[in-house]
Amino acid sequence: MAQKAKFKLLNQHLLSEGILVFDVELTDADNEVVRYIVTDFYSADGLKIVETTIAVLPDNADCDSDAEYIDEDSYLGKQICDFLEDTDHEMPA
Numbered sequence: 001m002a003q004k005a006k007f008k009l010l011n012q013h014l015l016s017e018g019i020l021v022f023d024v025e026l027t028d029a030d031n032e033v034v035r036y037i038v039t040d041f042y043s044a045d046g047l048k049i050v051e052t053t054i055a056v057l058p059d060n061a062d063c064d065s066d067a068e069y070i071d072e073d074s075y076l077g078k079q080i081c082d083f084l085e086d087t088d089h090e091m092p093a
Helices: 075-086
Strands: 006-016 019-027 033-042 049-056 068-070
Touching: 006 075, 019 075, 033 075, 049 075
Parallel strands: none
Antiparallel strands: 006 019, 006 068, 019 033, 033 049
16 A cells, blocks of 8 residues: 655745745655745735745755644645646756
């Protein structure tokens, strides 16, 4: 039986008013680890997310080691799963 992929929230912080950033680590079913930065941009009233961007973090990025697991059915888990399903993840040379 294959291992299930796991997400860890490494860090989250408010970059500026209306921009929330999450550093996330994904360990896939083959035990390969990739880190992502997920950025949510909020509406002017701060109540609604109007855009989400996701990018691969470089291997040498410094993240907080006090990590917690992310439920794949949570908002953040779903955003990452959608990103992984909808894009080609090869880093440019």
